[in-house]
Amino acid sequence: MTTANSRTGPGVTQELLIEGAGCASCVRKIETALKNVDGVEEAQMNFPLRTVAVTGSAFTADLVKAVENAGYRATPAAGSETDLLEEKEQADQRYYRRLLRDTWIALALGIPLMLFGMAGGDMSIHSEAARWGWLLVGLLTLAVMLLSGRHFFVGGWQSVRNHTANMDTLIALGTGTAWLYSMVIVLLPDLVPEMARHVYFEATAMIIGLVNLGLALEVRARGRASAAIKRLIGLQPKTARVLRDGQELDIPIERVRRQDQLRVRPGERIPVDGTVVEGQSSVDESMLTGEPLPVAKQAGDAVSAGTLNKTGSLIFTATRVGRDTALARIIEMVKRAQNSKPPIGRLADVIAAYFVPAVMIIAVLSALAWINFGPSPALAYAVVSATTVLIIACPCALGLATPMSVMVGIGKAAEAGVLIRSGEALQTASRITTMVLDKTGTITEGAPKVTDLLPAEGLDEVELLRLAASLELGSEHPLAQAIVESAQSRGLNLSNPVSFTALAGRGVSSVIDGREIVLGNEKLMREQSIDLQDWVARAQLIAADAKTPMYLAVDRKFAGLIAVADPIKIDSAAAIERLRGLGIRVVMLTGDNRATAEAVARQVGIEEFIAEVQPESKAEKVAALQREGELVGMSGDGINDAPALALADVGFAIGTGTDVAIESAGITLMRGSLHGLADAITISKATLRNIKQNLFGAFIYNAAGIPIAAGILYPLFGLLLSPVIAGAAMAFSSVTVVANANCLRLLKIDSSTTAEESRA
Amino acid sequence: MIWLINLAGLLLIAGIVWWFWLYKTAGVAAAQDKLLTVIVENGVYQPARIKVSAGQAVRMEFLRKDASPCAETVIFPALNLSFELPVNKTAPITLPPLEPGKYEFHCQMKMYRGELQVN
Numbered sequence: 001m002t003t004a005n006s007r008t009g010p011g012v013t014q015e016l017l018i019e020g021a022g023c024a025s026c027v028r029k030i031e032t033a034l035k036n037v038d039g040v041e042e043a044q045m046n047f048p049l050r051t052v053a054v055t056g057s058a059f060t061a062d063l064v065k066a067v068e069n070a071g072y073r074a075t076p077a078a079g080s081e082t083d084l085l086e087e088k089e090q091a092d093q094r095y096y097r098r099l100l101r102d103t104w105i106a107l108a109l110g111i112p113l114m115l116f117g118m119a120g121g122d123m124s125i126h127s128e129a130a131r132w133g134w135l136l137v138g139l140l141t142l143a144v145m146l147l148s149g150r151h152f153f154v155g156g157w158q159s160v161r162n163h164t165a166n167m168d169t170l171i172a173l174g175t176g177t178a179w180l181y182s183m184v185i186v187l188l189p190d191l192v193p194e195m196a197r198h199v200y201f202e203a204t205a206m207i208i209g210l211v212n213l214g215l216a217l218e219v220r221a222r223g224r225a226s227a228a229i230k231r232l233i234g235l236q237p238k239t240a241r242v243l244r245d246g247q248e249l250d251i252p253i254e255r256v257r258r259q260d261q262l263r264v265r266p267g268e269r270i271p272v273d274g275t276v277v278e279g280q281s282s283v284d285e286s287m288l289t290g291e292p293l294p295v296a297k298q299a300g301d302a303v304s305a306g307t308l309n310k311t312g313s314l315i316f317t318a319t320r321v322g323r324d325t326a327l328a329r330i331i332e333m334v335k336r337a338q339n340s341k342p343p344i345g346r347l348a349d350v351i352a353a354y355f356v357p358a359v360m361i362i363a364v365l366s367a368l369a370w371i372n373f374g375p376s377p378a379l380a381y382a383v384v385s386a387t388t389v390l391i392i393a394c395p396c397a398l399g400l401a402t403p404m405s406v407m408v409g410i411g412k413a414a415e416a417g418v419l420i421r422s423g424e425a426l427q428t429a430s431r432i433t434t435m436v437l438d439k440t441g442t443i444t445e446g447a448p449k450v451t452d453l454l455p456a457e458g459l460d461e462v463e464l465l466r467l468a469a470s471l472e473l474g475s476e477h478p479l480a481q482a483i484v485e486s487a488q489s490r491g492l493n494l495s496n497p498v499s500f501t502a503l504a505g506r507g508v509s510s511v512i513d514g515r516e517i518v519l520g521n522e523k524l525m526r527e528q529s530i531d532l533q534d535w536v537a538r539a540q541l542i543a544a545d546a547k548t549p550m551y552l553a554v555d556r557k558f559a560g561l562i563a564v565a566d567p568i569k570i571d572s573a574a575a576i577e578r579l580r581g582l583g584i585r586v587v588m589l590t591g592d593n594r595a596t597a598e599a600v601a602r603q604v605g606i607e608e609f610i611a612e613v614q615p616e617s618k619a620e621k622v623a624a625l626q627r628e629g630e631l632v633g634m635s636g637d638g639i640n641d642a643p644a645l646a647l648a649d650v651g652f653a654i655g656t657g658t659d660v661a662i663e664s665a666g667i668t669l670m671r672g673s674l675h676g677l678a679d680a681i682t683i684s685k686a687t688l689r690n691i692k693q694n695l696f697g698a699f700i701y702n703a704a705g706i707p708i709a710a711g712i713l714y715p716l717f718g719l720l721l722s723p724v725i726a727g728a729a730m731a732f733s734s735v736t737v738v739a740n741a742n743c744l745r746l747l748k749i750d751s752s753t754t755a756e757e758s759r760a
Numbered sequence: 761m762i763w764l765i766n767l768a769g770l771l772l773i774a775g776i777v778w779w780f781w782l783y784k785t786a787g788v789a790a791a792q793d794k795l796l797t798v799i800v801e802n803g804v805y806q807p808a809r810i811k812v813s814a815g816q817a818v819r820m821e822f823l824r825k826d827a828s829p830c831a832e833t834v835i836f837p838a839l840n841l842s843f844e845l846p847v848n849k850t851a852p853i854t855l856p857p858l859e860p861g862k863y864e865f866h867c868q869m870k871m872y873r874g875e876l877q878v879n
Contacts, residue, residue, distance in 0.1 A: 059795075084846065088832075091847040095827035151802075151828075158802035163783050166803045166871040215828070222829050339833050339842035339868065352870045357780035361773050368769040372762065399869030422840065 016063060018050045019073035019257060026072065033070040037062050051255065075322070081233045081331060092219055099216035102148035106209030109144050113137065113202035114724060125189050125197045134186045134199050141179055141201040149175060149208040165356035167395050171211055173360065174390035175204040178723060181383045196377030200387070200723065207391055207727035214731025218396075221738035225404055227745065228411025229338070232331050235287055235306035240271035243315070260318045264309045272305045273320035273327075281312030288327065289655075289671040290417025290679075333421065334414045338407040342423035344691055345402030348698070352399050359393040359706065366710035374711075381711070384723060388709035392726035393702060396734040401694035404741035409687030416749055417670040418680045425666030428650045429633065430684035434625055435579055435677065436644075438618070438636035439590035439597065442654050443576075443604055443674070444566040446637065448479055450486040451547055452563035454538065464560040466492045468552055470512050471519050474500035479548060479564045480508075507550070518553040519562075525551050530558055546592075546599030573604040575674035580605075582681055585630065589613050589621055589644075618644035635669075635677055652677055679749050686747050694737050701733050800834070800845060800872065801825040805865075808874040818855040818876070824848070831872060836865045 018030060027045045034043035034054055040063070041056035052074075054063055060076045067074035117123050125131055145153065149171075156172030159165055182199035189197055239250050243261040256262065256272050264270050266281065282294040285307045294310055297303060303316055306327040322328065341349070363386040370382040402423075410420050420426050440446050453461040469487030472480035474497050487494060497510035497517075506527070507520015518528055522539065525532055530553045539549040539561060547565035551558065579586055588609035590597045597611035610621055618636075622644050625632045634641070634648030642664040645651030653665035654672055669676030709726055713719040789796060789807035799806045800822055812818045824831050824845035835842040836855065845851045855876075863876040 084844075087846055088844075091827055092829065095829075098827075155803040158804050160779075162804045162806075162808060163780055164804065164808075164871075164873060165780055168803050219829055335844070336840075336842060339835055340840060341835075341837065349870050353873075354781075357776050360776050364769050364772050364776075368766055371765055395871070396869065399871065403868040 014054050014060060014063075014076065016052050016054065016060075016067065016074045016076055017255060017257065018045070018052055018067065019075075021045075021047070021050055021072055029070050030067055030072060033066045034063060037066045050257075081328070082236055082238060085230060085233050089223070092223060096216055096219045099212050099219065103209050103212040103216060106144050106148040106205050106212060109140055110202055110205030110207075110209050110724075114206055117202060123198055123202075125185055125199065126194075131186055131189065134182075134201070137201050138179070138183050138186050138199070141182075141204050144205050144208060145175065145179065148212060152208070152211070165360070167356075169356055170359060170390045170393055170395070171207065173363075174387045174723070175207050177383060177390070178207075178387045179204045192379060193377055196380040198377075198380050200384070203387065203723040203727075206724040210724075210727040210731045214735055217732075217735045218738050221735060221742055222404075224742055224745075225408050225738065226338075226411065228408075228415050229331065229334055231287075232306075232327070232334065232414065235269065235327060237269045237271045241265075254322065256318055256321050258318050258321055260321075261315060262318060263313065263315050265313050266309055266311055268309050270303045270305055270307050270309055270314075270316075272318045272322075273325045274303055274316035274318045276301045276303060276314050276316045278315040279313050281314050282310045284308040284310055288330065288417065290415075290676070291671040291673070330414065330419060333419055334410060337410045337420055337422050337426075339403070340406070340423040341402055342406060342427035342688075342691070344427055344688065344695070345406075345423070348398050348401060348695055352395055355393070355395045355398065355702075359389065359395075362706060362710065363387075363389040370711065381720070384720065385709065385711045387723045388721050388726045389706055391723055392705040392709040392721070392730050394698070394705075394730045394733045397698035397701060397737045398695075400734055400737045400741075401698045402691050404738050405687055405690040405694055405744060408741045408744040409683055409690065412687075412744060412747060413680060413683045416676070416679045416683070418676050418683065419668040419670065420680065420684070421666050421668070425650055426684045426687060428631070429667060429681055430688040432584060432631050432633040432650060432681060434585040434587060434630040434632045436587045436589055436622060436625065436632060436634045436648065437576075437606075437674070438634075438641055438644075439588055439592065439600055440566060441637040442635055443572045443588065443600060444568050445672075446566065448482040448548075448564050448566045450483055450562060451565045451567065452542060452549075453560070454535075454562075455560040456535075456558055459554075459559050462490070462492065464552060464562065465490065466494065467512060467517055467554065467559070468519055468550075468562050470494045471497055471500075471508055471510050471517050473497060474510065475502060475508055479550070482564050483562065516555050518556075519550055521550065525553065525558070528553065528556065530556055532558055535561055543595065544599060546596045546603070568600060568603055569672060569674065572674050575676075575678055576604050576606060578675065578678035579681070582678065582685075584633075584681070587625065589618055591615065615640045616643075619647045622648050633677075633681075635674075652680065682749055683747065686744060690741060690744050694740055697740070698733070698737060701729075705729060796820045797850065798822045798874070799825060800831050803871060805872055805874040809877060810874065811877045811879070812858070814860045814878045815857045817857055819852065821850045821852045823850045830867055830869055833868050834865055834872070835868065836863060836876075838863050 021030065027047050030052060031043045031045055034040055034052065037058050039056045039058040040054055043052055043054045045052040064074045064076065125134060152168045152171040155168030159169055178200040182201050185192055185197050185199055236253065238253055240253050240256045241263045242249050242251055242256060243263060248263060253271050262271060262274065276297050276299050278299060280298045283297050283303060284294045285304065286292055288304060288307060297314060304327065305325040366389050367382040367386040370385050371378050374381045406423050406426065409426060413420050437443055453464055455461055455464040465487050469484045469492065472483045473494055495512050497512055500508065500510040502508050503520060503524060506524035507518065509518040518524065522536060532551065535558065542549045542563045547563040550562045550564065552560050552562060576586055586606050588601055588606045590609065590611055591613055592611060594611045597609050601609040613621060618641050622632050622634050632648045633650045633652055634644050635652035635654055636645055637654055645653060645664040650667060651665035653668045655668055655670050667680050709721050711720050789810050796810065798820060822834060822845050824847055827847050831845065833842050833844055839855060841855065843851060843853050858878045860879045863878065864873065865876065866873045
């Protein structure tokens with residue numbers, strides 16, 4: 001990753017993107033400035049591409065500064081995420097193949113030896129010929145230890161030297177003990193009582209083989225666990241088509257700069273964030289927002305990197321490039337969250353820190369117990385039990401339990417358009433008891449729309465809307481805008497109002513096409529002594545549905561009723577039902593009056609609501625719920641409810657589109673639907689359950705495995721575990737943890753079906 | 761004979777306790793004047809204890825030589841920061857200015873462990 005402060009070695013070339021170089025004479029100035037930086041051997045600028053290649057060992061930050069001092073702007077051409085990912089996958093693949101090779105080498109020796117023993121072959125030393133034979137086997141085992149087990153021994157030794165101990169230490173000690181004991185018997189059989197002259201070379205070879213196999217399987221499974229982030233990185237196209245000097249150029253994505261004009265054709269992915277300047281198309285944004293329906297785009301609309309252009313060709317201006325695009329920030333945030341640990345993992349961390357030395361002590365104690373109290377041959381039993389204890393203990397399963405599940409869970413959430421900021425937010429979200437929903441913009445669309453047009457006799461809907469909209473052209477009231485937009489979307493020709501008058505708190509009046517038009521509330525109509533006949537009752541019905549009715553009069557005669565409302569999102573009720581299904585108390589907050597609040601609450605099935613809440617007192621309401629002992633999730637648009645979001649145990653910011661930079665929230669929903677809330681909670685509950693399974697499994701495995709390996713079952717059942725079985729158990733326990741975490745990927749989130757319904 | 765073995769075993773246990781838990785490492789590397797490179801290899805960060813000055817951004821780099829996925833990430837939990845380390849390539853990192861104190865850093869599974877000493 002090339003970031004601002006990376007340094008390269010001698011002879012290494014790095015690339016900078018230059019901004020502000022308008023003429024060819026800049027080239028020399030920039031090159032000279034760079035060559036004067038310590039360590040730079042060569043600097044060569046490609047003027048048409050505005051890039052400069054710098055060879056030598058210098059800090060990138062110093063290079064950037066040198067260019068800036070010369071009066072230009074430079075940014076390091078970052079190795080793209082895609083390249084990094086490919087590099088990482090290749091490295092993983094090489095490592096995987098090496099582990100497999102190590103496995104086969106070790107098993108090629110271990111399996112025949114083990115079969116020989118199982119077939120009744122004599123694994124003890126009773127004759128001179130057997131000694132020579134086993135000496136040969138012992139040397140072969142040494143070769144396996146050096147070839148296949150080298151990393152255990154080197155790693156084990158290095159960590160012991162540094163006063164730490166890890167899995168390598170245990171494997172090295174275990175296999176080393178078995179081998180040393182066996183070699184002592186081969187070389188100096190007289191030191192050991194005749195009955196104890198058993199060799200354990202097969203154990204050493206088998207354990208090295210099995211543990212390598214376990215590691216290889218783990219690498220594979222880990223690769224699958226990071227599928228979500230890979231998918232996100234894969235959304236980034238590698239090239240972009242830039243319009244420069246009237247030409248279309250295909251250039252690598254890293255070279256796109258802000259203000260560049262780019263073209264995307266149908267079927268192509270949008271390379272960077274930008275604003276459309278020309279063309280019309282529909283864009284599939286589901287990969288970022290989880291929103292299944294394509295979104296229409298035309299001049300002035302924002303487009304996001306990684307989304308798929310479907311129908312038309314678009315030209316747009318790049319507004320955010322490189323690491324600043326929404327996609328890049330999502331990737332960054334998901335990666336960071338995947339590496340953060342929820343509090344539940346802390347106990348395992350504490351245990352992990354003391355685990356390995358503790359196992360070593362148990363191994364010594366177990367050997368001593370066998371020597372003191374064990375049956376004959378006590379020495380052989382002591383060696384076997386110590387070896388088995390060292391081998392069966394699995395710090396990896398313990399250490400992997402939490403991070404693997406967090407990685408899969410947070411990745412899974414990102415796929416559903418839910419960005420979880422940290423492991424802590426994940427854990428808290430899983431335990432939430434109350435969800436506070438802001439009304440405007442959360443339950444509702446947040447933008448008022450015309451919902452009903454009820455013309456009186458002699459007028460039609462279109463004319464009613466046209467008159468009202470023409471009148472409202474002069475007004476800046478949000479309800480007025482809703483009427484004007486509604487008319488414009490129907491393509492109506494509006495007339496300009498003459499002598500527009502706003503009658504504060506009541507309505508507006510004006511003259512349109514020579515007729516006197518009045519639009520306003522009941523009070524205004526009465527003032528103007530306009531006969532409303534039986535329309536008042538109908539208006540009251542409309543008002544009871546959380547809509548605002550307005551009367552229109554033409555030449556002092558009632559002409560119709562228009563209702564405007566902030567419509568409830570189509571799937572709000574279903575999503576709220578899901579939340580309640582998860583056992584969560586749902587509370588609505590709104591600044592609206594009681595009647596409107598009640599109407600909205602009734603329509604979405606909320607029983608508890610608090611109306612007439614000032615924006616600044618939303619946080620107080622959250623605090624009040626917390627004092628009641630509730631674990632509160634607060635959801636809002638993240639703008640005027642930021643304090644409440646921050647105060648809640650988990651803040652859910654309901655994004656519109658792909659604005660992910662909502663800092664006050666622990667969880668960001670990238671699409672407006674409230675289903676995201678239920679998705680987030682479902683996923684966090686499943687992830688926490690998965691972590692608990694993993695931790696429980698790892699604890700139980702170690703807590704049961706170690707005493708059994710030490711021989712606790714021997715006095716009762718005469719059972720002592722073979723070190724080979726211990727090796728297999730240990731290798732596959734960590735694979736099991738990773739595999740279980742991967743099961744989370746199969747979690748079904750049922751919002752996709754409800755999204756289908758809402759489309760119908 | 762037996763008591764000798766028992767004595768040896770108990771001494772071994774005492775040795776383990778002392779070496780892994782009680783021993784305080786003295787060796788501390790300073791990341792000040794020149795860029796410090798932490799080698800990630802064989803289960804240990806080298807150097808694992810790093811002294812830095814409080815109140816100024818910390819620049820250092822990691823060079824991961826261990827291909828095992830365990831070594832892939834280095835996490836500074838107190839700072840809520842994590843970095844991915846490519847194999848056999850230096851990865852530069854920058855930490856924000858820190859308050860005096862001790863800050864752990866480790867791999868995902870806490871098998872690799874190190875400490876920043878800020879003063």
